[in-house]
Amino acid sequence: RSQDFEGGWEHRFQRGPALSVNAFWIDVDDEIFFVLTDPANFTGTNLNLPQTRRRGAVVSLSSPLGHGISGILSGTYTDAVFTTAFDDASVGNTVEEGDELPQIPRIKLSASVDVPIASAWKVGVQDIYVGSQVLSSDLANVAPKLDPYNLLNARVSFAHGGWGAFLQVNNLLDAEYSTRGIYAFSGSSFGEFYTPAPGRSLIAGITLHP
16 A cells, blocks of 8 residues: 655756656555575565655756757666564564665666757767665675666767667776675574676667657
């Protein structure tokens, strides 16, 4: 059972920047949450969490920068916590009121710029920052958090008439990072397990517009 409250505001300043702000507040009772107990076989148990809360805001600013260049800035702030304390053998520690929910970064930021380089060609870069987050299954927040990471992506695109093509390079700088970490029982004690993210990768495609 949940109670959701959301509100937003958007405004375009004449022919210039467009700003949007959206806020949310979500209270949940008896949320079903999967806790991993055996990382080797990826098995676990489902828990009914007593009470949780997610609240925050998403802000986005887009603007033409002249000569066909455009840019977008966006940021998300999320405060996701337990609002009641509880004990469970699967967790291994007492969860206190105010402990953070796993795998929800408090801060996410993004910035991108698109630049036309010829009549039908465009290049773009995007920078993404994801803040630290509590490991999955670490409901009591006892393990070190998953490290924040920063990614740089690049894209070249061509469009003509009703079709186009693109080439995108994800993780341009070949950064080493993990998007997920798990805190689980292994052998005789609890430990941390991490899922490495892919390195530099290429994606190419063709788009059709009827």
